[in-house]
Amino acid sequence: MSKNNHIEFPFKMMASFAVFALIMSGCGNKDAENKDEQSSKTTETFQEDVDSKESLETQNPKKNEQEVVRDAGGYIVGQELPKEATYISDLLIASKRYPLPADFAPGEDPEARAAFEELNAAGILEGYTFNAFSTYRSYDRQVELYANYVNRDGKEAADTYSARPGYSEHQTGLAFDIGEVGSEQFFADEGFGKTEAGKWLAKNAHKYGFIMRYPKGKENVTGYMHESWHFRYVGKDIAKDIYNNKSTLEEYLEIEK
Numbered sequence: 001m002s003k004n005n006h007i008e009f010p011f012k013m014m015a016s017f018a019v020f021a022l023i024m025s026g027c028g029n030k031d032a033e034n035k036d037e038q039s040s041k042t043t044e045t046f047q048e049d050v051d052s053k054e055s056l057e058t059q060n061p062k063k064n065e066q067e068v069v070r071d072a073g074g075y076i077v078g079q080e081l082p083k084e085a086t087y088i089s090d091l092l093i094a095s096k097r098y099p100l101p102a103d104f105a106p107g108e109d110p111e112a113r114a115a116f117e118e119l120n121a122a123g124i125l126e127g128y129t130f131n132a133f134s135t136y137r138s139y140d141r142q143v144e145l146y147a148n149y150v151n152r153d154g155k156e157a158a159d160t161y162s163a164r165p166g167y168s169e170h171q172t173g174l175a176f177d178i179g180e181v182g183s184e185q186f187f188a189d190e191g192f193g194k195t196e197a198g199k200w201l202a203k204n205a206h207k208y209g210f211i212m213r214y215p216k217g218k219e220n221v222t223g224y225m226h227e228s229w230h231f232r233y234v235g236k237d238i239a240k241d242i243y244n245n246k247s248t249l250e251e252y253l254e255i256e257k
């Protein structure tokens, strides 16, 4: 690479590889859509991982930059599952940067379930009956699912549509995959976002405390491809804030994907 060319070029190239590598499904219940483009390893600069909530809140994010290596699935190479779950500003996080302990097993969150029922009651008044077809999934269940997908399609392909054990937001009990009763063909399908029910949900879920966790156009912020069916309960105030700012949980909390 010539020194006379734009100096930022290698960085941009890496960044675009990172986009390819990191746009993955967080749900793990969608059929494979294998994507061929891969660079085997991508690097990026990021805030050094910190364990405790206090240090996350008090440290300057730019202070401890270091390089991490991501594998083709977008996971940080060498990362082990933590002993404790990560809470930032009292919000439980599950992502490729902040995985969950294997023994973290809260079950479905009752407050999130109640909020879903409230949302559904409002939907029914508009003619949409919703079904939360996948909510809490245990670590062991994710082990099983992921292993099945790897057996069927190979690891590289499985990583594009299924979270590895410990990395699924469904293990928090706060993630709800939502579809419309009678439109099961759109469960965990991108077509759901184009249905009237999907559009209504996208516009109204925040009123009941849910955010669309992986919005379109934010793939490089969340690290996941858009999922029109995957909602995360965060409570009404935060959900409204994120919705009104066309934001994401990562941006709201100012954390790396």
Ligand SMILES: [Zn+2]
Pocket: 026, 027, 028, 170, 175, 176, 177, 229, 230, 231
């Ligand atoms: Zn999901």
